[in-house]
Amino acid sequence: MDFQKIPPVRDQLMKCVRCGKCRSVCPVFTEVKNETAAPRGHVFMVQMLRDGKVQPSEELYERLSICLMCENCTVNCPSGIDVHELNAAARSYIYDQNPTLGKEVVFDTMWTRPGLLKGSTRLLWGTQRLGLQKLARSLGLTRILPGDLPKAEKILNKVPFRSARQRLPEVNPARGQKKYTIGYFLGCGTDLLQPSVALATVDVLTRNGCEVIVPKDSRCCGLPQIANGKMDTARRLMAHNIKIYNSYDFDYIVTDCASCSSALSRKNLEFLLGGLKIEDQAFEFAEKVMDLSYFLIHVLDLQLPELKDIETVRVTYHDPCHLANAQDIKEEPRELLRRIPGISFVDMEEANTCCGGSGTYSLTHYDISMKILDRKMDHAMATGADLLATSCPSCMMQLNYGINRHHWQAKVVHPIQLLSEYYQRVPVINQ
Amino acid sequence: MDKDQIQQDLIKIVGKSRVLTHDLDLMYYSYDSSFLTKLEPKTPYAVVFPHSTQEVQRIVQYAYDHKINLIPRGAGTGETGGCIAINGGIVLDLASWDEIIEVDAENMQVLVRPGVIHAHLNEELAKYKLFFPPDPGSSKMCTIGGMVANNASGLRAVKYGCTEQYILGLEMVTATGDIIYTGGMKARCIKNVSGLNLTKLMVGSEGVLGIITGIRLRCWPKPEARGIAMAVFDQLDDAPTTVLEVYQAGILPSGIEILDSSAIWAVNQFKPEIQLPDAEAILLFEVDGNPPGVQYDGEMIKKIAGKRAREVEWSTDPQRMAELWEGRSVTATAAARIRDDGSRIFAGEDISVPLSRVADTLRSIRALADQYGVQVVNYGHIGDGNVHTAPVINPENPEEVEQVLKLVHEIHLLAIEMQGSTTGEHGVGVVRRPYAELEHGKAVQYMQRIKTVFDPQGIMNPGKLF
Ligand SMILES: Cc1cc2nc3c(=O)[nH]c(=O)nc-3n(C[C@H](O)[C@H](O)[C@H](O)COP(=O)(O)OP(=O)(O)OC[C@H]3O[C@@H](n4cnc5c(N)ncnc54)[C@H](O)[C@@H]3O)c2cc1C
Ligand code: SF4
Ligand code: SF4
Numbered sequence: 001m002d003f004q005k006i007p008p009v010r011d012q013l014m015k016c017v018r019c020g021k022c023r024s025v026c027p028v029f030t031e032v033k034n035e036t037a038a039p040r041g042h043v044f045m046v047q048m049l050r051d052g053k054v055q056p057s058e059e060l061y062e063r064l065s066i067c068l069m070c071e072n073c074t075v076n077c078p079s080g081i082d083v084h085e086l087n088a089a090a091r092s093y094i095y096d097q098n099p100t101l102g103k104e105v106v107f108d109t110m111w112t113r114p115g116l117l118k119g120s121t122r123l124l125w126g127t128q129r130l131g132l133q134k135l136a137r138s139l140g141l142t143r144i145l146p147g148d149l150p151k152a153e154k155i156l157n158k159v160p161f162r163s164a165r166q167r168l169p170e171v172n173p174a175r176g177q178k179k180y181t182i183g184y185f186l187g188c189g190t191d192l193l194q195p196s197v198a199l200a201t202v203d204v205l206t207r208n209g210c211e212v213i214v215p216k217d218s219r220c221c222g223l224p225q226i227a228n229g230k231m232d233t234a235r236r237l238m239a240h241n242i243k244i245y246n247s248y249d250f251d252y253i254v255t256d257c258a259s260c261s262s263a264l265s266r267k268n269l270e271f272l273l274g275g276l277k278i279e280d281q282a283f284e285f286a287e288k289v290m291d292l293s294y295f296l297i298h299v300l301d302l303q304l305p306e307l308k309d310i311e312t313v314r315v316t317y318h319d320p321c322h323l324a325n326a327q328d329i330k331e332e333p334r335e336l337l338r339r340i341p342g343i344s345f346v347d348m349e350e351a352n353t354c355c356g357g358s359g360t361y362s363l364t365h366y367d368i369s370m371k372i373l374d375r376k377m378d379h380a381m382a383t384g385a386d387l388l389a390t391s392c393p394s395c396m397m398q399l400n401y402g403i404n405r406h407h408w409q410a411k412v413v414h415p416i417q418l419l420s421e422y423y424q425r426v427p428v429i430n431q
Numbered sequence: 432m433d434k435d436q437i438q439q440d441l442i443k444i445v446g447k448s449r450v451l452t453h454d455l456d457l458m459y460y461s462y463d464s465s466f467l468t469k470l471e472p473k474t475p476y477a478v479v480f481p482h483s484t485q486e487v488q489r490i491v492q493y494a495y496d497h498k499i500n501l502i503p504r505g506a507g508t509g510e511t512g513g514c515i516a517i518n519g520g521i522v523l524d525l526a527s528w529d530e531i532i533e534v535d536a537e538n539m540q541v542l543v544r545p546g547v548i549h550a551h552l553n554e555e556l557a558k559y560k561l562f563f564p565p566d567p568g569s570s571k572m573c574t575i576g577g578m579v580a581n582n583a584s585g586l587r588a589v590k591y592g593c594t595e596q597y598i599l600g601l602e603m604v605t606a607t608g609d610i611i612y613t614g615g616m617k618a619r620c621i622k623n624v625s626g627l628n629l630t631k632l633m634v635g636s637e638g639v640l641g642i643i644t645g646i647r648l649r650c651w652p653k654p655e656a657r658g659i660a661m662a663v664f665d666q667l668d669d670a671p672t673t674v675l676e677v678y679q680a681g682i683l684p685s686g687i688e689i690l691d692s693s694a695i696w697a698v699n700q701f702k703p704e705i706q707l708p709d710a711e712a713i714l715l716f717e718v719d720g721n722p723p724g725v726q727y728d729g730e731m732i733k734k735i736a737g738k739r740a741r742e743v744e745w746s747t748d749p750q751r752m753a754e755l756w757e758g759r760s761v762t763a764t765a766a767a768r769i770r771d772d773g774s775r776i777f778a779g780e781d782i783s784v785p786l787s788r789v790a791d792t793l794r795s796i797r798a799l800a801d802q803y804g805v806q807v808v809n810y811g812h813i814g815d816g817n818v819h820t821a822p823v824i825n826p827e828n829p830e831e832v833e834q835v836l837k838l839v840h841e842i843h844l845l846a847i848e849m850q851g852s853t854t855g856e857h858g859v860g861v862v863r864r865p866y867a868e869l870e871h872g873k874a875v876q877y878m879q880r881i882k883t884v885f886d887p888q889g890i891m892n893p894g895k896l897f
Contacts, residue, residue: 016774018465
C-alpha cells in the first residue's frame with residue numbers, strides 16, 4: 001500500500017501541534033531525555049519523510065525504532081494522533097525501500113510459518129549447544145541484536161520443550177452444558193513461551209460451558225511484523241487469519257494475549273487494511289474478537305464461591321500496553337483477580353507504564369529496555385506482592401527477567417493461571 | 432566557522448555521548464510548539480547536553496571565542512520559536528539536566544537545575560506540604576529553566592502571580608562566559624532588596640542575556656482544601672461580567688478560566704467522560720485555602736454566578752475536580768477536534784487585555800475570525816484578562832495559512848488597541864518581535880543596550896525578544 005495513503009499518514013500528520021504532551025508520557029523519552037526519542041519527534045520525522053525532506057534511510061529507521069510501540073503517546077495526544085501507527089507505517093515504508101535492513105528471515109519466513117517459528121525458537125532461543133549468538137549471526141540478525149546478545153539470551157532462555165499447540169486438541173468440548181463456541185486465538189508468545197497459560201485458558205473456558213476450538217492453521221497476529229517494518233507481511237497474515245476464523249461459526253474469538261487482541265481489534269485492522277477490499281470481512285472478524293478477561297467478566301460474569309481454609313496471596317498487576325492503551329481494558333483483569341478467592345489485590349504505582357519488553361525490543365534495545373524494566377520492578381516490589389500478574393506473554397517474559405535481575409522472590413503469572421488453579425481446588429464447580 | 436569543526440570541538444568539551452551532530456538528529460531540534468517553526472523549521476549546527484555549570488561555561492567561552500550563536504532550550508514547549516536556532520548556532524538542551532539539588536523546607540525554598548519539569552517539582556514539594564504555585568497548562572512538559580526564561584504563569588496567576596514572584600536568585604552564565612549569582616542565589620533569606628535587581632531582569636529574558644544554570648525558588652505552603660465551581664452561560668457576555676462581580680464581592684479565586692462553545696465541544700470530543708454541558712461559555716472558578724474558607728468562597732460564587740448562569744456546579748470531590756481541571760488544561764491542543772482535517776496552531780494565541788474589555792475583545796476576535804474565514808476556539812485565563820485564541824486550520828492548505836497569518840496580526844494589533852499586550856505569558860520570541868517598537872517605543876533601545884552589557888558580541892539567542 002502506498003505510504004501516503006495509509007490512513008494516519010494521509011489524515012493526521014498535519015494535526016500535530018508539537019505541544020510535547022506526548023514527551024511527558026513516553027517511557028523511552030523519560031529515560032533518554034532527548035528529542036530524537038520523543039513521540040513528537042517521530043511525528044515530525046514521519047512528516048519530513050512523507051514530504052521527501054528526509055530519505056527513507058536505515059539511519060532514520062534506527063531512530064524511529066527506538067519507540068516501543070506502547071501507545072501511551074497515542075492515548076494521551078489531545079489532537080487524536082495515532083503516533084505509534086505513524087511510526088509503524090514509516091518503518092514499513094523505509095523497510096520496503098531498503099531490502100538490506102536484514103530482518104527478512106525472521107519476520108517474513110519464521111513468523112509466518114508456525115512450524116518454522118517453533119523450530120527456530122528452539123534453535124534460536126533454546127539450544128545451549130548451538131548458542132544464540134552464533135545462530136543469530138548466521139541469520140544475519142546481528143545488526144538488530146547489537147552488543148548484548150548474551151544478556152538477551154538470558155531473557156529468552158527458558159523456552160518450554162512442548163508448545164501449547166502440541167498439547168491441545170483442535171476441539172475442546174464444553175464441560176457441562178454448552179453455552180458458547182469459542183475460537184481460541186492462540187498467539188505465538190503463549191503457544192511457545194507460556195504454553196501453561198494456554199492450557200489454563202482452555203481449562204477455564206471449557207469448565208464454564210465453552211466449546212473451545214483452536215484452529216489448526218491459525219498464524220501470527222502480525223504485530224511483530226508491524227513493529228518491525230513489515231506491514232505487507234502483517235496484511236498477508238491478517239488476511240489468512242480472517243479467512244480461517246470467518247470459516248467457523250464462532251460466538252466469540254477469545255485470546256489471552258494482549259498483543260493479539262490489540263492486533264485483531266477493529267482499530268488496528270482499520271490501520272492495516274483500511275480502504276482495501278477485505279475491509280468488511282475484517283470488521284466482521286474483529287467484531288467477535290475479545291480479550292479473555294473482558295470475556296470472563298462481561299460475557300460469563302464469573303462468580304467464584306469462597307473456599308475454606310485457604311491462604312491469602314498478595315497479587316499485583318502490570319497493565320500490558322496492548323490491553324490498557326490499545327484497548328482501554330484496565331479494570332477487567334483487576335476485577336477478575338479480585339473475584340478469585342484467596343487473592344488480596346494491591347495496585348502498584350505506574351501499573352500502566354510499559355515494562356520495556358515489547359516483543360523483541362528488549363533484544364534490540366537492551367539498555368533502554370532494562371532502565372524501563374528496573375523502574376517497573378521497583379514499583380512492583382514496593383507492593384510486597386507474592387505474585388506479579390499480567391495478561392501478555394511478552395510482558396511475562398520481560399517481567400520474569402526482571403524478577404531474576406532483582407533477585408525478587410515473587411512469581412510472574414497470567415491471571416488465567418490463578419483462576420485455573422482455583423478451579424483445580426474446587427473440581428465440582430461448574431462441571 | 433565550519434559546522435564539522437564546531438561539532439568536533441564540542442565533542443572535546445563534553446564528550447561524544449552528549450553532542451548531537453548527525454544531520455537527522457539536528458532536525459529534531461528545528462521546532463518548538465510555535466506555528467512559525469511548523470512553517471519554517473530551522474536546524475542548528477549542533478546540540479549539546481551540558482550537565483554542569485562548568486560545562487556550560489566552557490561551551491559559552493568556546494562560542495564567545497569563535498562568535499557562534501548559542502540557543503538555550505528547555506522542553507521546546509514555547510510557542511514563539513524562542514529556543515530555535517533561526518540564524519544557526521549551537522542549541523544547549525538543558526532538559527536532561529534535571530536535578531532537584533535541595534528542598535529547604537524550613538526556609539520554604541528549593542534549589543533546582545534548569546531541566547526540572549514543573550510537575551515533577553511539585554510532586555517532590557508535595558512531600559513537604561509545599562508547592563511552587565505558577566501552573567502552566569504545559570506543567571507536565573515544560574522545564575523550570577524555560578519557565579524562568581519566559582516568566583511563565585498559568586491557570587493560577589489570578590491569585591499567585593507569575594514565575595517572577597518566586598525567584599529568590601539565579602545562577603547564570605553570561606554570554607562572555609562569566610558565572611554570576613543574582614539576588615539571593617547564595618543566601619537563604621526570603622526578603623532581599625540588596626543591589627540592582629538582576630534577577631528580575633533575567634526572568635523573562637528569553638535566553639538573550641545568558642544561560643540560567645541554577646534557580647532558587649520560593650515555595651508556598653500547599654493549601655489544604657480546594658473546590659471548583661463551574662458556571663454555565665447561554666450568553667458569552669455574561670461570563671466576563673460575572674468575573675467582575677465575583678471580585679467585587681471580595682472573593683479572590685485561585686483560578687478563573689473561560690471556555691467558549693467551541694472549546695467546550697472540543698473538550699467533550701477529547702474526554703467525553705468530563706461531560707461539559709453545551710453552552711455559549713463556561714467559567715471555571717478554582718478556590719483554595721482552609722476548608723471553611725473554601726466552602727464560603729464556593730457558596731458565594733454559586734450565589735453570584737447563579738444570577739446570570741444557567742447552572743452552577745460546585746464540587747470538592749477530587750475526581751470531579753481533576754476532570755474539570757484536566758478538561759481545561761487539554762483545551763490548548765484538543766481545540767483541533769472542532770474540525771476533522773484541522774490542527775490548532777499556536778499563533779496570536781496569548782493576548783492580554785484589561786478586565787473591563789474582555790467581553791469586547793472576545794467579540795472582536797470572533798468578528799475578525801469571521802472576516803478572515805478562520806475557525807477559532809477561545810479559552811483562557813479570563814481572571815486576569817489573558818485570552819487564548821486557538822485558530823484551527825489545515826496547515827497544509829496555503830490559502831488558509833495566508834488567511835490565518837493575517838488574522839493573528841490583527842489580533843496582536845487588537846490587543847494593543849485595547850490597552851493590552853500581545854503576550855500575557857507565552858513570551859515574544861521570534862513571532863511577536865515585530866510588535867516590540869509598537870509596544871515599548873524607545874524603551875526597546877534601552878533593552879538592546881542592556882543586552883550588550885551581558886552579550887557584547889550578540890551571540891545569545893539572536894533574533895528574539897526585541
Ligand atoms: C499545551 C501548552 C500549554 C501551555 N500553557 C502555558 C501556560 O498556561 N502558561 C504559560 O506561561 N505558558 C504556557 N505554555 C508555553 C510554554 O510551555 C512556557 O512558555 C514554558 O515556560 C516553556 O518552557 P520550556 O522548557 O518548554 O522552554 P523552551 O520552549 O525550550 O524555551 C523557551 C524560552 O526559554 C529559553 N530558555 C529555556 N531554558 C533556558 C535556560 N535554562 N536559560 C536561559 N534561557 C532558557 C529559550 O531560549 C526560549 O527562548 C504552554 C505551552 C503548551 C505547548
Ligand atoms: S501530544 Fe499529539 S499533538 Fe502534541 S506533540 Fe505529541 S503527537 Fe503532537
Ligand atoms: S509508542 Fe510508547 S515508546 Fe513509542 S513514542 Fe509513543 S509513548 Fe514512546
